[in-house]
Amino acid sequence: xxxxxxxxxxxxxxxxxxxxxxxxxxxxxxxxxxxxxxxxxxxxxxxxxxxxxxxxxxxxxxxxxxxxxxxxxxxxxxxxxxx
Amino acid sequence: xxxxxxxxxxxxxxxxxxxxxxxxxxxxxxxxxxxxxxxxxxxxxxxxxxxxxxxxxxxxxxxxxxxxxxxxxxxxxxxxxxxxxxxxxxxxxxxxxxxxxxxxxxxxxxxxxxxxxxxxxxxxxxxxxxxxxxxxxxxxxxxxxxxxxxxxxxxxxxxxxxxxxxxxxxxxxxxxxxxxxxxxxxxxxxxxxxxxxxxxxxxxxxxxxxxxxxxxxxxxxxxxxxxxxxxxxxxxxxxxxxxxxxxxxxxxxxxxxxxxxxxxxxxxxxxxxxxxxxxxxxxxxxxxxxxxxxxxx
Numbered sequence: 001x002x003x004x005x006x007x008x009x010x011x012x013x014x015x016x017x018x019x020x021x022x023x024x025x026x027x028x029x030x031x032x033x034x035x036x037x038x039x040x041x042x043x044x045x046x047x048x049x050x051x052x053x054x055x056x057x058x059x060x061x062x063x064x065x066x067x068x069x070x071x072x073x074x075x076x077x078x079x080x081x082x083x
Numbered sequence: 084x085x086x087x088x089x090x091x092x093x094x095x096x097x098x099x100x101x102x103x104x105x106x107x108x109x110x111x112x113x114x115x116x117x118x119x120x121x122x123x124x125x126x127x128x129x130x131x132x133x134x135x136x137x138x139x140x141x142x143x144x145x146x147x148x149x150x151x152x153x154x155x156x157x158x159x160x161x162x163x164x165x166x167x168x169x170x171x172x173x174x175x176x177x178x179x180x181x182x183x184x185x186x187x188x189x190x191x192x193x194x195x196x197x198x199x200x201x202x203x204x205x206x207x208x209x210x211x212x213x214x215x216x217x218x219x220x221x222x223x224x225x226x227x228x229x230x231x232x233x234x235x236x237x238x239x240x241x242x243x244x245x246x247x248x249x250x251x252x253x254x255x256x257x258x259x260x261x262x263x264x265x266x267x268x269x270x271x272x273x274x275x276x277x278x279x280x281x282x283x284x285x286x287x288x289x290x291x292x293x294x295x296x297x298x299x300x301x302x303x304x305x306x307x308x309x310x311x312x313x314x315x316x317x318x319x320x321x322x323x324x325x326x327x328x329x330x331x332x333x334x335x336x337x338x339x340x341x342x343x344x345x346x347x348x349x350x351x352x353x354x355x356x357x358x359x360x361x362x363x364x365x366x367x368x369x370x371x372x373x374x375x376x377x378x379x380x
Binding site: 019032036042062 | 301
C-alpha cells in the first residue's frame with residue numbers, strides 16, 4: 001500500500017468523523033492540541049486502522065503517537081512489516 | 084498550574100494501626116485516636132493547610148477564625164470517612180444508617196439496559212456509597228488512577244471481606260477504555276470522579292465558587308462517546324453514623340459526532356455538573372476533600 005493512500009484514508013476518516021478542516025491535517029499537527037482528538041477518540045481510530053489496514057493495534061504502541069505524522073509513520077511501518 | 088498527581092497521602096503503618104483499633108476496640112475509639120492524627124496533619128502539612136484554609140476564606144467567605152477550625156474539622160471528617168470505609172468493607176461491627184435520594188434513578192438506568200455513568204467528586208466519599216449501590220442489580224465499576232488503585236489494593240484488599248465494586252485502573256495503554264466500553268455493553272454502572280484536573284488531558288474552565296477552575300473533560304466525554312445516561316452522585320457523612328446519598332436525574336446528551344457538537348455538549352453537561360457540585364459544597368463545606376490548589380490563581 002502506498003504512503004499517499006494511507007494518508008488519504010486516515011485524513012478522510014478524520015474529516016468525516018470529527019468534521020476537521022483538511023487544511024489542519026498536516027504531519028506536524030498535534031492530535032490533542034491542534035486537532036482536539038482525545039484519548040477516547042483513539043478507540044475509533046484503532047477500529048479504522050484495523051479495518052482498513054488489516055493489522056491489530058496494541059494500545060502501548062499508540063502511547064508515543066503525538067502528532068499526525070507519528071500516526072502516519074506508525075501505520076506505514078506496520079503495513080510494511082505485514083507486506 | 085498545580086494539578087493532582089494521582090497519589091493520595093497516607094502511610095502503611097498508620098493504616099495498620101487503625102485497622103487493628105477498629106477490629107479490637109471499635110469505631111468510637113478509632114475516632115478518638117483520629118482526633119490526634121488529624122491534629123498532626125493540621126500542624127505538619129503546610130501546603131495542604133494553606134490550600135484548605137484559602138478554600139474556606141476566599142471561596143466560601145468564612146472568617147479567618149472560623150476557617151482555622153474548619154480546616155481541622157475537614158481533616159477530621161476525611162479521616163472518619165476512611166475509617167468508616169474500612170469498617171464497612173471489613174465487616175467490623177458498626178451501626179451506620181443510610182438514606183438514598185435518587186435511588187429510583189439508578190434502578191431506571193439498569194431497567195433501561197443501557198449501562199450508565201455516575202460522576203462524583205471529592206466531596207463526601209462514594210466508596211461508602213458502594214454499599215448502597217449493592218441494592219442496584221448490576222455490577223458497579225470505579226475508574227481510578229492506577230497508582231492510587233495499587234496502593235489501596237495492596238493495603239486493604241487483605242482485610243476487605245467482600246468486593247463491593249470492581250476497580251478499573253486508568254492505564255497509559257488506554258486498555259481501560261475497552262474495559263469501560265465492555266462494561267456499558269453489559270449494562271453495568273461506571274463511577275468516576277469529575278473534579279480532578281490532570282495535566283496532559285483536555286480540561287475546560289468554569290466559574291466555580293466565584294473563581295475560574297479547570298475541570299477534566301474526559302469523564303464527561305465517556306457519557307457522550309458511549310451514549311449512556313449520566314447522573315451526578317454524592318455520598319455525604321451527615322452525622323457520626325449516618326450517610327446521605329444523592330443521585331441526580333439521569334440524562335442522555337445524544338452525541339451525534341463532530342468536534343463542534345462535542346464541545347457544545349461537553350460544556351452543557353459540565354456546567355450542569357459544576358452547578359450541582361457548587362450546591363453540594365455550599366451545603367457541606369467540611370466535606371471538600373481536594374487538598375491542593377483547585378483554582379487557577
